[in-house]
Amino acid sequence: MPVIELDNVSRAFTVSTRTGFRRTRREVRAVDGLSFTVEPGEVVGYIGPNGAGKSTTIKMLTGILVPTRGSIRVAGVDPSRNRTRLARRIGVVFGQRTTLWWDLPLKDSFAVLQKMYDVPPARHAENLATFVDLLDLGDLLDVPVRQLSLGQRMRGDIAAALLHDPEIVYLDEPTIGLDIVSKARLREFLGQVNRDRGTTVILTTHDLDDIEALSTRVMVIDHGHQVYDGTLPGLRASQNAPRTLVVDLATTQPPIQVEGAEVTKTEGPRQWLTFPATTSAAPLVAQIAANYPLTDLTVQEPTIESIIAKLYSTTPAHQ
Template sequence: MGTVDGVARQGTGGDGEERSVGRAGEEPSAGGEGFIALDGVEKVFQVRRRAGLLRRERHEVRAVDGISFQVARGEMVGYIGPNGAGKSTTIKMLTGILTPSGGRLRVAGIDPSRERTRLAHRIGVVFGQRTTLWWDLPLRDSYRLMHRMYRIPERRYRENLDRCVELLDLGQLLEVPVRQLSLGQRMRGDIAAALLHDPEVLYLDEPTIGLDVVSKAKVRQFLKELNAERGTTVLLTTHDLTDIEQLCRRVMVIDHGRLMYDGSLAGLHEVGESERMLVVDLERELPPISLDPEGAGPGVRAVRVEGVRQWLAFPASASAAPLVARIAAEYPLMDLSVREPDIEAVIARMYEAAP
């Protein structure tokens, strides 16, 4: 399974330029590598499976299989894939929880598995269903413990806490024990806890799980402002692909421990051969719209007809203008709209086509 659009590449900042950024006290990055750098990283587990009534055989499971990529300081990158693809294993190696079986891994010039304590002060982590908060303590007390653990200066702690409470709408929850919070409330509490010590890197695993539409919008806006104001590097894994579309310019797709794609969302649509949908309302019911490919553009096809409304699909990489102009010239047009491609369907097609 090959990679697309250059998996092992220099990370880029928000303006698309290649960068290598250092800071005081940080190990120099060899060869101008990214703030987060993986080179041929592997993680192999030995699993015993039943092979008879009393016999078990040892099998090798390659959870991560030779992944290479770089992320520049300040990037927000989506890291997506199906369950069991290797996303969480990658994150656990980046935080030092797991040690790679092979390859080279650095975060801010630090080897996570060898200097886990040193790295902990520079990263924040939110692991989906697993909380970092104390179950029986009120939310405020969990934050006070974080304050002491990370030795956060009092003034900075207050500023960070007040900002998180305001933007994540936690004011009414500070005195509530964590075990009494809903999943969505706890997720917002976990995000705040991960940011109290001003981490340079934030790893988010399903940050909007269990949130309603309004809360999701608040979390996304909070993450945008955090990245813009403080330059926090964010690696985001999620099954809610709206998170990716609204937050990340770059996306990496992983399956069976290997990178299938690394590039822009627009490029992902091209690789997945996705289509946009033109929804047309006519003045009266007519047979399916039929157009000459030379005038309307190649790849246009009628999808569905319901009364006066018709759906036409066309390649996502193509402009809608020639198609709209041709329909307006040849049919009694009342109204129309263009629907963007469903990124979930694009990724599903990539999985199906993968060998």
């Protein structure tokens, strides 16, 4: 049985505007006719630009907002009618809004959550020891939350969201503010939680590396409509988004000429060449190395923003 079910869900808001002495109202649909299911243990990347309806969807899934139309079931219940019951079965990290107590040391926030969720003390201690180790929180337990950096606080929020063994976790930009090493550690941690505990994860992020490292499935929404549901390679293939070869030459040269790629930008000895996503970079690198004074190069995958932008440009709402 799916752990999350949405059937033709819409959420509308009334927006008021004033022109002179006249006030007008109009309806804006943040989510419009959304339907999908999520199976237990799936890791779903839920992506789209700001204003696409991601946060509205998550708020309906947690029971914070009630759908204007359609039905939602999470872990077998209607979220808006069973918020307290559902709260024990889900974990949530809402981006920049912390669930920790601002003036308390981090360990005290964890202790309060143990009481709130009525987690058996032995299980709470086991989970806390595991998460403190995996998220490198040991030196932060006695620090008030207000003194933590954004990255440190985010790690604390993620631990807090998982301490009560939720079946489903909603994560909004979980790697924001983290350095490269911390991002890698957090992704490894979330992957391990999913594998070892079968936790279902709904991940909203603009970081393509998060999606690639964690998600088995990607859903893209645009103005409240679902425009893609499948794998990340399938998303790339559907839009044929080009990759970029960044080439550093020993000296400034005219634009590189190789079969299968096109120079789109030059800056001194550095040149940027785009080539189709379905093409291997190896033959291009071989041609360049054989004919130009190559010193270094990197291959850049298309950004999530460019893929989504191209996807949106082909949808009827944007034509």
